[in-house]
Amino acid sequence: MSTDFEAQLSAYLDGELSAEDEDRLREAIAASPGLASKLAELERVDAALAAVPVPEVPAAVKARLRASIAAQGVAPSARPPRRRRRSxxxxxxxxxxxxxxxxxxxxxxxxxxxxxxxxxxxxxxxxxxxxxxxxxxxxxxxxxxxxxxxxxxxxxxxxxxxxxxxxxxxxxxxxxxxxxxxxxxxxxxxxxxxxxxxxxxxxxxxxxx
Amino acid sequence: MPEAVDEDVQLMLAFAGGDESAFDALFDRWAGRLLRFLERMVKDSAVAEELLQESFLRVHRAKDRYRPEARFSTWLYTIAGNVARNELRRPFRRSPHESTERDLEGDAVPLVLVSTEPATDDVVEARRQGDAVEVALAQLPERQRAALWLASVEGLSYSEVAEALDTTEKSVKALVHRGRTALARQLVGTPAEQPPRGASKGGVA
Known part of the structure; x- marks a missing residue:
């Protein structure tokens, strides 16, 4: 059934099918233009996601991380109370x-x-x-x-x-x-x-x- | 498949042995990718940066407990996934897209997820698709988003994703399938898989 194959397309793309299932799906794709176009749609998603650029990490993040690590050994400082006691x-x-x-x-x-x-x-x-x-x-x-x-x-x-x-x-x-x-x-x-x-x-x- | 020698595992072991520069190396290797993942999870670049810091702080704290049983990336995404989950469960959490960055007028600067590189025609088309997929991704349920991202972009196996998201492989398979299918529908602009409610059929531009 084509529905079963369709449900396997995602796992197929991720290399999560057994060799046996993969072979059967390949045959089905070859025989069904509809299934092939579904696969192409899913592949386009992967391509678009893969194109999301890796952001540059601001230097401040590493600096803050270093500061946090340095402060780790120290007991939590006595923070000032968040609010003054009101009358x-x-x-x-x-x-x-x-x-x-x-x-x-x-x-x-x-x-x-x-x-x-x-x-x-x-x-x-x-x-x-x-x-x-x-x-x-x-x-x-x-x-x-x-x-x-x-x-x-x-x-x-x-x-x-x-x-x-x-x-x-x-x-x-x-x-x-x-x-x-x-x-x-x-x-x-x-x-x-x-x-x-x-x-x-x-x-x-x-x-x- | 896990590589025979995971260079990151070697660095982590060196760090656990007292080599702080190995920790720096791990940060430099992974911070960008981890930030990209966290940005997709919390949809706010400033919060994502805080979570990135928190994630690596946890890595630092865990050095004595670290056991090289899994790929370093799986372990790292497990930590980041937990950190993101805590953030998303937090009561009174800042609403998505509300940045903590302020412009001169004091208004929140909207999160810019798209590239700002100069555009050629190819880049414009790629960016159009990129924008569409970003918008669609942001609309996915949190677990679908995480599972799809880790499997499709970060290349984790379903068992590794299951470990990172503390769920089963079967569940990951379903999450990834649903997420990827939903994004495909959005990119193509075709109606949903289920029978359309209205009479309209076919592409909507």
Whole structure:
């Protein structure tokens, strides 16, 4: 059957057939132009593959190899740690900041054109001047207990560690009060509050006419 | 067939005996071919260079364990095959064709697998075929690609390929056959062996 012979063509090219099989295949090829042309197609593949040039090996590869070999005897060097340990407080505060901002912005974005125009905190009036009772209220009621709890558990010095934000913030407090209570390390928390102030403070004053 | 005296085996034995220059000689003899193989396996010249370095580092480390039971080339391609396989199994591996080389704009420089020598008409035609076969080869499944390359280009016997790829001769025979047939179809531009799904038959340019 020609199919059987066809399946043997590749092994034939690689010299992997037994002498007996090879003889039979040769006869079949001689008798079948179709089989002969299949063989020619496969031979063309081999010729094309063989024409792939041997690349030049950059000298740097050998140099690096030599360096690796030289370093082999030496114990693995004490590599510097891949990342510096970040302040846990900062990490938690940043996470909380992201959560609060997302919570605050998302529900409003649809109908509030101001969201898109919110500038950076620096561009806004000083926080101390901003009357932001609503923002504070928002924080107190914010459905982010996990984040707040995380902050509460962080090793913040000299701050009541049971539940910082609810305790520190009462409705009517200004952001200034809170800022005064926080340690300098808690910049990220302050930033959240600044953003809250920005978002709330802008609304009444800068609506489009 | 293994040669009666494998010059590479002699060099390896000399190296195992403490002759570092024999290792250098082995590198110079084999690095280019091994790099060409590794480039086909990982499809990225910069990564292939790293793997070439890793392969020879393993050769260096293995000198005390080396036994001249097989041709040196078989042993070397077994090492390189393992190194390439590890790279391809690596999670979050760089995608193929993404080079670590950067041009002035910081964009990745695409891997150039084709020759850049000046072209005559013959060379142009050969290069056209060469480009086609490179593209087709790159599309083959990894094991077909490796088996076909080792058998067709590097001249390893099926039993040697089986050793290098840690599989059986029977499997190698099937892999090489499928790979070579697939490339032949690509080069000719004819439909696949299996019955065509559509009505179209015949060459597609």
């Amino acid at each position: 846990f407080v900062m990490a938690v505060a940043a996470a909380a900041a992201a959560a609060v901002l997302v919570w605050l912005v998302l529900p409003r974005a649809a109908d509030d054109p101001l969201i898109a125009a919110v500038p950076t905190p620096a561009a806004v009036q000083p926080i101390a001047e901003a009357p932001v009772p609503d923002a504070v209220q928002l924080i107190a009621e914010a459905p982010v207990p996990d984040a707040v709890q995380l902050i509460a558990e962080a090793p913040v010095p000299e701050v009541d560690s049971t539940s910082i934000l609810p305790d520190l913030l009462a409705p009517g407090d200004s952001v200034e009060v809170l800022v005064g209570e926080l340690d300098a390390e808690d910049v990220a928390v302050v930033e959240v509050l600044e953003w809250l102030a920005v978002l709330e403070g802008l609304e009444p004053d800068e609506g489009r006419g």
